[in-house]
Amino acid sequence: MAAAERLPVAVLVSGGGTNLQALIDACAVPDFPAEIALVLSNKPDAYGLERARRAGIPTAVVDHRDFDGRAAFEAAMQARLAESGVRALCLAGFMRVLSADFVGRWPDRILNIHPSLLPAYKGLDTHSRALADGATVHGCTVHVVRPALDDGPVVVQADVPVEPDDDAEALAARVLTREHAIYPMALRLLGAGRLSVVGEHAAIDGRAGHLRLPWHADSPVFVPAEVG
Numbered sequence: 001m002a003a004a005e006r007l008p009v010a011v012l013v014s015g016g017g018t019n020l021q022a023l024i025d026a027c028a029v030p031d032f033p034a035e036i037a038l039v040l041s042n043k044p045d046a047y048g049l050e051r052a053r054r055a056g057i058p059t060a061v062v063d064h065r066d067f068d069g070r071a072a073f074e075a076a077m078q079a080r081l082a083e084s085g086v087r088a089l090c091l092a093g094f095m096r097v098l099s100a101d102f103v104g105r106w107p108d109r110i111l112n113i114h115p116s117l118l119p120a121y122k123g124l125d126t127h128s129r130a131l132a133d134g135a136t137v138h139g140c141t142v143h144v145v146r147p148a149l150d151d152g153p154v155v156v157q158a159d160v161p162v163e164p165d166d167d168a169e170a171l172a173a174r175v176l177t178r179e180h181a182i183y184p185m186a187l188r189l190l191g192a193g194r195l196s197v198v199g200e201h202a203a204i205d206g207r208a209g210h211l212r213l214p215w216h217a218d219s220p221v222f223v224p225a226e227v228g
């Protein structure tokens with residue numbers, strides 16, 4: 001019997017790509033329901049491109065500095081993505097803000113990972129802001145992308161404790177270990193067709209809510225959405 005079709009996705013990176021690596025490793029498991037058909041970067045020297053090459057994955061560079069404005073940059077990305085035949089996108093440390101027009105071309109088909117428990121700490125410097133606030137619990141989120149920055153239905157979150165002597169670097173490293181756990185979980189749901197969006201919320205197997213991975217746990221729990 002032929003293997004079940006895997007969802008072809010592109011991973012968009014701007015940097016080191018440790019989340020990309022976690023997705024590459026997940027996709028190497030035979031029953032994983034998605035495959036990375038393209039790694040695209042806006043930075044020619046992003047180490048994520050090297051990770052892709054090592055894994056035998058096609059790469060593309062669309063350097064935003066080569067274009068006169070965001071519309072032209074996004075049109076070039078869109079053309080390359082369309083050519084690759086991917087049906088969904090994973091943003092993994094992709095440091096360009098995407099326009100509403102671009103996001104609208106991939107309705108509920110773009111995932112992003114963000115190093116905080118959204119909606120807390122949108123934007124940059126999440127770890128130092130959490131430390132400055134005296135937060136005791138921090139974490140990370142995979143969400144469906146909406147045009148507003150770091151906004152959109154939450155798919156999976158992981159809790160990460162803040163230790164008393166943490167600095168931003170130590171906390172970031174602890175959060176990153178959980179990013180690598182939850183991004184494959186979210187892509188697995190998308191690839192298997194188990195993820196949808198109902199209004200403001202994600203739905204898993206048709207039930208509005210998201211997954212939450214407690215610290216030290218291997219398996220997430222389902223958190224039903226409060227649908228008002």
Ligand code: GRF
Nearest residue numbers: 016017018019093113114115
């Ligand atoms: C991660 O912290 C991710 O949450 C954020 O950018 C960072 C990318 O790290 N969006 P890497 O390139 O995946 O190592």
